[in-house]
Amino acid sequence: xxCSHYANLFMMCFYLILLVTGVxxxxxxxxxxxxxxxxxxxxxxxxxxxxxxxxxxxxxxxxTGGLLGRPVELILHDDKGSEELVRSLYEQMITEEKVDLVLxxxxxxxxxxxxxxxxxxxxxxxxxxxxxxxxxxxxKNFYGMWAPGSRYFIGLLDIIASNGLNSxxxxxxxxxxxxxxxxxxxxxxxxxxxxxxLFRSYExxxxxxxxxxxxxxxxxxxxxxxxxxxxxxxxxxxxMKDHKYRPRVVGLTIASTYPDFYLNSxxxxxxxxxxxxxxxxxxxxxxxxxxxxxxxFQFTGKPPTxxxxxxxxxxxIIEKAIRHCQSLDQNKIADFIGSLDTAxxxxxxxxxxxxxxxxxxxxxxxxxxxxxxxxxxLSMQTAQPRL
Numbered sequence: 001x002x003c004s005h006y007a008n009l010f011m012m013c014f015y016l017i018l019l020v021t022g023v024x025x026x027x028x029x030x031x032x033x034x035x036x037x038x039x040x041x042x043x044x045x046x047x048x049x050x051x052x053x054x055x056x057x058x059x060x061x062x063x064t065g066g067l068l069g070r071p072v073e074l075i076l077h078d079d080k081g082s083e084e085l086v087r088s089l090y091e092q093m094i095t096e097e098k099v100d101l102v103l104x105x106x107x108x109x110x111x112x113x114x115x116x117x118x119x120x121x122x123x124x125x126x127x128x129x130x131x132x133x134x135x136x137x138x139x140k141n142f143y144g145m146w147a148p149g150s151r152y153f154i155g156l157l158d159i160i161a162s163n164g165l166n167s168x169x170x171x172x173x174x175x176x177x178x179x180x181x182x183x184x185x186x187x188x189x190x191x192x193x194x195x196x197x198l199f200r201s202y203e204x205x206x207x208x209x210x211x212x213x214x215x216x217x218x219x220x221x222x223x224x225x226x227x228x229x230x231x232x233x234x235x236x237x238x239x240m241k242d243h244k245y246r247p248r249v250v251g252l253t254i255a256s257t258y259p260d261f262y263l264n265s266x267x268x269x270x271x272x273x274x275x276x277x278x279x280x281x282x283x284x285x286x287x288x289x290x291x292x293x294x295x296x297f298q299f300t301g302k303p304p305t306x307x308x309x310x311x312x313x314x315x316x317i318i319e320k321a322i323r324h325c326q327s328l329d330q331n332k333i334a335d336f337i338g339s340l341d342t343a344x345x346x347x348x349x350x351x352x353x354x355x356x357x358x359x360x361x362x363x364x365x366x367x368x369x370x371x372x373x374x375x376x377x378l379s380m381q382t383a384q385p386r387l
Contacts, residue, residue, distance in 0.1 A: 030073035031066070031328065034093035035103035038110070041081025042229045046254060046307045047106035050129050051076060053311025054103060056292075056299050061315075067322050075099055083113040090117040100328050101318065106307065108132030108149075108177040115139040124334035128314035129307060132176035135356035141334035143355040145277075145310045145346075147362050149177050150184020152275040153225055155364035155376035156251050157185070159385050161192040165222035165249065169198035171212050172227035173205065181227040181253065197221040205232035213239050216247070223249035230255035237265045237272075248387055249273065259303050262370050269367045271386060276365050277306035278346035279374055281382060292345045306346065313344035 035054065038047035058074045066072050075093065079086045086105055093099045094117065102118060104111045106129035115134065118125040124141035127134070131146040160168065168189050172182035179201065189196050197219040202208040209232060216224055224247045226236055233255035240246040246268075255261055256274030265272075278284065280293040280303050292312060296304040304312075321336040322328065341350040341359065350359030364376035366385055373383035 028066075028070045030071045031068065031101070032073050032075055032097070032099045033101045033103060034075040034077070034090075034097065034099035036077045036079035036086055036089050036105045036110070036114070038081040038106060039078040042231055043081045043105075043107045043110065045230055045258070046129065046305070047081075049305050049307035050106045050311040052296070052300050053128075053304070053308035054315060056296055056308075057312050057315035057319075059299065060295070061319060067319065068326065068328070079105055079110060081107075081110070083109055086110045086113040087117055090114050091121075094118075094121045094123060101330075101333075103311075103314065103318075104128060104130065106130075108134060108180075109175065112176070115142050118142070122330055124330050124337070126314050126318060126337065128310045130177070131357075132180045134176070135352075135354040137354055139355075141330065141338075141355075143334075143337055143351050144357040145314050145349070145360070147277065147357055147360045148184070149181035149227075150187070152181050152253065152362050153185045153251055153364075154188050155362065156223075156225070156249070156273050156275065157188050157192045157194065159364065159376060159387075160223050160249060161194060163385075163387055165194075165387070167195040167197040167219075167221040168223040168225060169200075169216045169219060169221040169247070170196060170225050170227070171198070171200050171202070171209075171216065173229065173232060174201040174203055175229075178227040178229075178253070182225075185225055185227070195221075205235055209236055210239060213243060213245075217243065217245050221247055223247055223251065225251040227253050229253075230258070234264060237268045241268050251275070256367070257305055257365060257372070259305065259372075261372075262367055270370070271367060273364055273366045273375070273385075275362045277360065277362055278309045279306070279363060279365060279372070279380075280304050280309070281374060281380075283374075283382060284380060286345055286347050287343055288345045309346040313346045313349070316344055317342070317349060 037051045038044050061072050077089045104127040108130040111127045111130035119139045126143050128145045131149040170182050172178040233252045251273040256272050257276045262269040321333040325332040348359035352358050363374050365372050366375045374380050375385040
């Protein structure tokens with residue numbers, strides 16, 4: 001009877017512990033991570049892809065127990081593609097909603113606006129969707145995921161020069177990302193010994209691109225590189241079709257990497273090149289890439305783009321920092337990320353002292369027979385480039 005009494009007492013304590021633990025688990029305060037996404041405006045399509053990457057990571061991290069014993073909750077607001085709204089929303093998330101961490105929006109202008117707020121409030125910021133020249137020491141604890149825009153088309157210029165072509169025209173929207181890309185491409189073209197036959201910026205694509213394409217046709221370069229957001233890229237493809245003209249090589253930014261670019265552009269997409277930060281191909285050698293592609297398709301019903309992959313990878317880096325530091329302290333996490341040299345699902349991550357990405361390099365894709373192929377670098381090539 002004595003043993004039975006203590007056995008019953010033990011079981012009562014055991015169940016009480018289970019009950020209390022369960023209550024605490026149910027009442028665990030989530031780690032709240034805030035960000036804005038553009039659900040309208042010129043950033044909407046790539047921004048939604050970023051959002052899908054964030055959401056998949058949220059699902060994955062919570063399936064494995066969350067972080068620091070707490071679930072993770074994403075707080076996402078629609079910034080409508082507005083810099084002023086980004087500033088207002090990040091201030092609101094940090095000072096009123098008291099989120100624990102923040103993620104950056106899509107697009108260099110919006111990311112810059114967010115960085116102004118995070119720097120002022122002592123938060124770190126990891127940019128998963130910006131590559132303009134923002135890393136100049138102005139913002140504290142601010143890191144980039146993508147190779148800078150100035151390096152986007154080095155691979156394509158290499159292909160052009162290696163195949164005996166001589167001239168390039170560069171047309172770009174007058175925005176931070178596009179201008180950085182255009183200026184970098186201009187400098188690299190000269191290094192490859194190519195003639196820059198035309199170098200023009202524009203403010204309004206619908207109004208100015210028809211005239212600029214006429215200029216391109218007059219100088220008739222071997223290659224046209226257009227640095228623009230998707231709407232202007234699609235418009236330029238239509239213009240080339242109407243003009244019954246296109247140079248031997250055409251390189252477009254952003255839109256040409258979308259899975260449905262060929263569907264939207266038809267036969268004009270054939271042969272068009274693009275610069276991508278990553279591609280969902282089984283031959284990409286980065287750890288976790290194949291599982292990410294499979295899980296993303298199951299989660300969204302569509303293949304990921306580099307925007308989705310970078311968003312997911314950025315969250316992985318923050319997760320690694322939190323697990324290492326066992327803390328949500330902004331400076332501790334920032335210091336860890338700043339010293340990190342690691343591989344993510346989209347490739348190497350390593351930043352310099354200003355937070356600019358130095359470890360990651362873009363790939364060049366080309367549409368061939370209705371399929372997106374990697375044509376540069378050789379180590380990841382899925383097809384030879386066609387000129």
